Amino acid sequence: MSFPRKLYDEVTRLFGRELVDGRIKRLLLRLKHRDGGKSEGSVARIIADLNARTGFSYRLTSAATQKLLKALLADHPVEDILRVHEAKCKEWKGSREMRKHLCPGTLYRKSNFERYLETLDAQSSERSLKGEW
Numbered sequence: 001m002s003f004p005r006k007l008y009d010e011v012t013r014l015f016g017r018e019l020v021d022g023r024i025k026r027l028l029l030r031l032k033h034r035d036g037g038k039s040e041g042s043v044a045r046i047i048a049d050l051n052a053r054t055g056f057s058y059r060l061t062s063a064a065t066q067k068l069l070k071a072l073l074a075d076h077p078v079e080d081i082l083r084v085h086e087a088k089c090k091e092w093k094g095s096r097e098m099r100k101h102l103c104p105g106t107l108y109r110k111s112n113f114e115r116y117l118e119t120l121d122a123q124s125s126e127r128s129l130k131g132e133w
Helices: 007-017 016-034 040-054 061-072 079-093 110-130
Strands: none
Touching: 016 040, 016 110, 040 061, 040 079, 061 079
């Protein structure tokens, strides 16, 4: 199935090539990883990244964490989760009050995660409109 070029050009003109291409790439990754993203390797990679960024030692064997991540991986590629790690660590790591929220229960709760990802996309869109890279 081909993406109509005229529509692509119009949407790109309105929202910026970076934002549009990023969303298309994420959509393709979601389709590509719909089944493969649920693997234990993906969960291990995500937990290892969170532990490295936070300095905490969250366990890969936690049933609650695995359940939350598998639900997220059904709709999002690993890269989206890693982007949220990066953003939330930058935002919260320096704050004693917020640092405690850098945990799987907060980050991977579907409603929270969707909000975090939307915020990242909005920030990316703003940078694109301002011409920042």
